[in-house]
Amino acid sequence: MKLEGKRLIWQEYQKEIADDHYFYARSCIRQTFFPGAEAVFVKILKEELGKDIHDEKHHTSCTGIGYHSDVVPFDTTMTVVARQFALMTEAGYENYAASCVTSFGLYTEILDTWHHFPETEAKIREFLFKATGREFNKPKNLAHASDIVYKFRHQIAGKAKYKLVDKDTGEPLKVVEHIGCHYSKMFPHKGIGGAEYPYVLSGMIEAWGGEVIDYPERRHCCGFGFRQYLVQANRGFSLSCSKKKFDSMEPYEPDMIITNCPGCPMFLDRWQYALSEMEGKTYGKGKNGIPVFTYEEVAGLIMGYDPWEIGLQVHQVPAEPLLEKIGIPYDPDRKFKGKNGEDLGMPESPSYLKFYADK
Amino acid sequence: MPKHVIVIGAGPAGLETSANLAKLGIAVTLVEKEESTGGHVKQWHALFPALLPGTEALDAIRKGMPENVRVQNKTTVTGIEAVNNYFTVSGHNGWQEKADAIVFATGFQLFDARRKEEYGYGIYENVITSADLEEMFATGKSLVNRHGNKPERIGFVHCVGSRDEKVNNLHCSKVCCITAVKQAIEVKQMLPEAEVFCFYMDLRMFGRHYEELYKEAQEKYNIQFIRGRLSESAEDQDGNIVLKVEDTLLGKPLRIKAGLLVLMVGMEPLAGTKSLADKLGLTKVPDGFIQPADEVLQSNFTELPGVFVAGACSGPKSVSDTLADARSAALAVAGFLKL
Numbered sequence: 253m254k255l256e257g258k259r260l261i262w263q264e265y266q267k268e269i270a271d272d273h274y275f276y277a278r279s280c281i282r283q284t285f286f287p288g289a290e291a292v293f294v295k296i297l298k299e300e301l302g303k304d305i306h307d308e309k310h311h312t313s314c315t316g317i318g319y320h321s322d323v324v325p326f327d328t329t330m331t332v333v334a335r336q337f338a339l340m341t342e343a344g345y346e347n348y349a350a351s352c353v354t355s356f357g358l359y360t361e362i363l364d365t366w367h368h369f370p371e372t373e374a375k376i377r378e379f380l381f382k383a384t385g386r387e388f389n390k391p392k393n394l395a396h397a398s399d400i401v402y403k404f405r406h407q408i409a410g411k412a413k414y415k416l417v418d419k420d421t422g423e424p425l426k427v428v429e430h431i432g433c434h435y436s437k438m439f440p441h442k443g444i445g446g447a448e449y450p451y452v453l454s455g456m457i458e459a460w461g462g463e464v465i466d467y468p469e470r471r472h473c474c475g476f477g478f479r480q481y482l483v484q485a486n487r488g489f490s491l492s493c494s495k496k497k498f499d500s501m502e503p504y505e506p507d508m509i510i511t512n513c514p515g516c517p518m519f520l521d522r523w524q525y526a527l528s529e530m531e532g533k534t535y536g537k538g539k540n541g542i543p544v545f546t547y548e549e550v551a552g553l554i555m556g557y558d559p560w561e562i563g564l565q566v567h568q569v570p571a572e573p574l575l576e577k578i579g580i581p582y583d584p585d586r587k588f589k590g591k592n593g594e595d596l597g598m599p600e601s602p603s604y605l606k607f608y609a610d611k
Numbered sequence: 612m613p614k615h616v617i618v619i620g621a622g623p624a625g626l627e628t629s630a631n632l633a634k635l636g637i638a639v640t641l642v643e644k645e646e647s648t649g650g651h652v653k654q655w656h657a658l659f660p661a662l663l664p665g666t667e668a669l670d671a672i673r674k675g676m677p678e679n680v681r682v683q684n685k686t687t688v689t690g691i692e693a694v695n696n697y698f699t700v701s702g703h704n705g706w707q708e709k710a711d712a713i714v715f716a717t718g719f720q721l722f723d724a725r726r727k728e729e730y731g732y733g734i735y736e737n738v739i740t741s742a743d744l745e746e747m748f749a750t751g752k753s754l755v756n757r758h759g760n761k762p763e764r765i766g767f768v769h770c771v772g773s774r775d776e777k778v779n780n781l782h783c784s785k786v787c788c789i790t791a792v793k794q795a796i797e798v799k800q801m802l803p804e805a806e807v808f809c810f811y812m813d814l815r816m817f818g819r820h821y822e823e824l825y826k827e828a829q830e831k832y833n834i835q836f837i838r839g840r841l842s843e844s845a846e847d848q849d850g851n852i853v854l855k856v857e858d859t860l861l862g863k864p865l866r867i868k869a870g871l872l873v874l875m876v877g878m879e880p881l882a883g884t885k886s887l888a889d890k891l892g893l894t895k896v897p898d899g900f901i902q903p904a905d906e907v908l909q910s911n912f913t914e915l916p917g918v919f920v921a922g923a924c925s926g927p928k929s930v931s932d933t934l935a936d937a938r939s940a941a942l943a944v945a946g947f948l949k950l
Contacts, residue, residue, distance in 0.1 A: 253734065253735065253846060254733065254735075254736060257725070257733035257734035258734055260725070260733070261725075261728060261734075446728065447728075448728040448729050448843075449728065449734070466845070466846065467845075467847075468845040468846070468847050468853040469845070470845060471843060471845070503848055504848065
């Protein structure tokens with residue numbers, strides 16, 4: 253591996269990311285899957301970096317999952333997205349920050365479509381006005397939320413309490429970075445680092461002290477793939493995709509996986525449980541699997557946020573062994589307590605993949 | 612006053628054009644940006660289909676070069692101007708001459724394989740180009756990969772940078788198919804135990820004896836030809852290249868590990884050719900290759916009287932086609948000068 257070769261490519265794929273004043277559009281599924289991730293993003297931007305971020309309450313799904321599953325027509329999708337832009341315009345913002353990779357890809361695709369086919373944009377403006385009476389400006393800057401964290405990765409590192417480093421050996425943690433397919437595979441120049449060797453997460457990992465693993469199935473889909481999962485009969489494909497990735501990364505003994513997409517951490521996390529039940533196999537050292545995180549959760553962890561405050565208790569693969577490796581304190585008794593100390597109940601223990609640190 | 616022609620580029624096309632012009636009594640200045648003549652063939656170990664060594668081919672072309680050919684080496688042409696019925700050509704180092712006619716013999720440049728990012732050239736150590744492999748043959752290096760191991764499996768990827776809309780090259784580079792067959796055979800001769808795979812989309816065996824060589828590659832050397840383009844390559848912990856490719860004849864995806872991956876890089880128009888053509892006001896340079904006045908009837912003429920093309924600057928050509936084209940160009944120039 254010649255890192256200088258990658259660096260040459262990374263130089264080619266850089267993009268402008270707004271410095272402040274973001275209109276934030278959340279994902280439809282992330283708050284269920286990884287409930288703390290978006291809250292951590294907003295907190296870091298507002299409280300740590302002093303940025304202005306508008307957390308819009310009235311936006312809807314972008315329809316991306318329906319669009320890519322062929323159940324929502326493109327005209328409908330574009331009109332829904334036009335409404336999101338109208339909300340941004342009404343709130344007085346110009347910089348659109350999408351939490352979801354599929355939304356980001358879809359917004360990029362729509363803006364590109366309108367660029368090449370202005371008559372389509374005119375038609376959608378008419379649809380939106382007839383349906384809602386709204387008008388809109390197109391964003392001056394469109395970024396995925398991971399672009400923004402990438403932009404401020406060094407400032408975050410400067411404020412961090414911890415590094416992605418083994419506290420006992422001082423060695424960098426081995427980190428798998430997994431990029432959502434819709435981040436840059438459709439429009440390589442819209443993603444940091446391009447499509448083949450994306451840098452958006454690698455840049456964070458480097459800045460925060462970790463070491464990135466480049467394993468053969470690095471580019472492969474996480475297993476969500478929309479119809480692979482949404483059509484029940486196809487779920488074997490979904491599971492196979494994830495298994496292919498785990499088998500490929502396993503020899504590198506990764507300490508953790510970091511992702512930037514709503515679906516990827518869900519599937520890379522939960523399918524480790526499914527695979528362990530099916531095959532009796534757990535990946536990673538011990539019987540705890542390879543923990544999977546969103547980049548916001550990792551940013552929160554190194555900033556010293558309480559692991560249970562940022563929602564790590566809802567991960568299938570437990571985070572505790574990694575917390576111990578880094579030296580991040582946690583209270584095991586609070587893992588399944590709710591926000592006000594209410595008892596959430598202990599989940600049933602899986603047969604193989606332990607949800608607590610296996611010592 | 613004998614007529615004077617400036618030939619730009621001293622690869623096989625420029626050398627052969629100059630020699631033939633000189634034999635017709637024309638004074639020739641052959642301008643070359645490098646120190647020595649010979650172009651890409653200098654680095655080429657052996658030419659298909661008969662494995663003629665590149666140095667032997669060049670020696671034969673250079674042999675008997677008439678005295679009225681003057682080589683202006685280490686000179687990059689930076690300016691051309693048409694003035695009345697002659698041309699003024701100038702170089703970066705202050706050199707300047709007038710001529711009655713000009714021949715573009717600027718050739719081509721090899722496709723930069725790093726632009727096919729998914730193949731990993733410049734990133735994965737055991738991904739090399741056909742030019743790198745030829746250099747290994749030429750320098751007599753033993754065929755080991757960058758990790759010092761004899762590769763047990765070697766893959767050749769055809770059409771790298773050719774017939775590929777993604778890199779804005781629609782043209783076929785013509786020589787890569789047969790070069791891959793030639794190189795695959797040479798590899799098998801050096802490493803008889805190795806498995807060799809060629810991944811192709813079409814095999815264009817248009818030249819004399821090409822088809823025979825392709826057949827020999829399969830029957831005598833057991834080289835596997837798989838119709839399918841590589842989708843991506845990656846590196847495993849041992850430095851092997853993990854290939855993902857579809858066998859489109861079987862309709863099945865394949866995943867293969869290779870110790871060495873060779874990318875058959877195609878020809879691209881030389882970056883400087885278009886800017887020189889622009890200086891002259893040549894408009895027919897659609898993709899960077901100079902388009903002749905008529906591709907069938909006037910293949911060495913351009914739209915400007917007195918400006919001619921020879922060799923691969925007007926499109927990819929093999930060495931033998933280049934030499935024939937160069938002789939034809941010399942006759943076209945002589946006709947223009949009414950000799």
